[in-house]
Amino acid sequence: MATVGLFYGTQTGNTETIAEAIQAQLGGDSIVELSDIANASSEDFEPYEYLIIGCPTWNIGELQADWEGFYDELDNINFNGKKVAYFGCGDQIGYADNFQDAMGILEEKISGLGGQTVGMTSTAGYEHQESKAVRGDKFCGLAIDEDNQSDLTDERIKAWATQLKSAFGI
Numbered sequence: 001m002a003t004v005g006l007f008y009g010t011q012t013g014n015t016e017t018i019a020e021a022i023q024a025q026l027g028g029d030s031i032v033e034l035s036d037i038a039n040a041s042s043e044d045f046e047p048y049e050y051l052i053i054g055c056p057t058w059n060i061g062e063l064q065a066d067w068e069g070f071y072d073e074l075d076n077i078n079f080n081g082k083k084v085a086y087f088g089c090g091d092q093i094g095y096a097d098n099f100q101d102a103m104g105i106l107e108e109k110i111s112g113l114g115g116q117t118v119g120m121t122s123t124a125g126y127e128h129q130e131s132k133a134v135r136g137d138k139f140c141g142l143a144i145d146e147d148n149q150s151d152l153t154d155e156r157i158k159a160w161a162t163q164l165k166s167a168f169g170i
Contacts, residue, residue, distance in 0.1 A: 003170055005045060008054035009037045009064040014089045014146050015056045018157070022052065022087065025161035031170055038066040042076040050168040051082055051115070053106050053141075056089040061098030061132070063105060074109055084110055085119035085164055086141030092128040093148050100143045104132030107140040117141075118167040119160060125152070 006023060010016040016036070023032040032052070035044055045051065055067045063071060088103030111117050120138040126145070133139045142160045144153055164170075 003048075004032045004050045004052060004168060005035060005048035006032050006052040006054065007035045007037050007040055007045070009056070009066040009070075011056060011058060011064050014144075015054050015064070018087060018089060018144055018146075018153070019052075019054050021154070021157050022054075022161060025157055026164060026170065036066070037070050040070070042073045045077045045079075049082055050170075051084045052087065052119075052164070053084060053103075053110065054087045054089075055102040055106055057095065057098060057100055057102040060095065061101035063102045067102065067106065071109070074106075074113060077113065079110055079113045079115035082115050083118045083167060084115040085160075085167070086117070086133075087119075087144060087160070088133065088141065089144045089146060091147040092126050092143075092145050096127065096129040099126070099128035099131045099145075100133035100139060101131060103139070103141050103143070104134070107133065119164050121156075121160060121163075125149075 008019040058064045088100045090100045092099040
């Protein structure tokens with residue numbers, strides 16, 4: 001069985017594509033198992049000591065629809081002792097006042113349930129105004145903007161994967 005469970009929600013396919021790229025950088029499907037949150041249950045989280053949560057920010061600072069539907073189910077998951085990394089897709093120019101809010105909403109909820117957040121990244125190089133995902137001078141995870149900075153996506157994923165390999169011991 002894979003060491004890391006990666007749970008993502010996707011509306012347009014971007015988040016799924018990023019999830020696949022993260023999986024590849026971390027060593028493939030023998031290390032990281034992908035699960036679309038639309039088809040997941042709270043029990044699916046249990047076997048993993050290490051989790052990656054992926055969610056785009058939708059509309060004006062909202063969770064993607066499948067994550068919104070699953071949000072209350074998070075209360076049924078024991079996150080104690082689990083290391084959890086987050087990534088999100090968003091548009092920092094068009095939605096500068098709530099860039100990556102969904103990632104921040106999920107991180108706040110899961111850390112409040114005992115999950116240990118790993119994989120924070122610098123806010124340097126982004127042009128947003130506000131974000132629920134900012135913790136000090138860092139995002140609570142990997143912030144991806146395919147709309148405005150797609151040329152930086154591969155580089156950001158590689159750097160983040162290196163950070164996660166250390167945090168997860170893989």
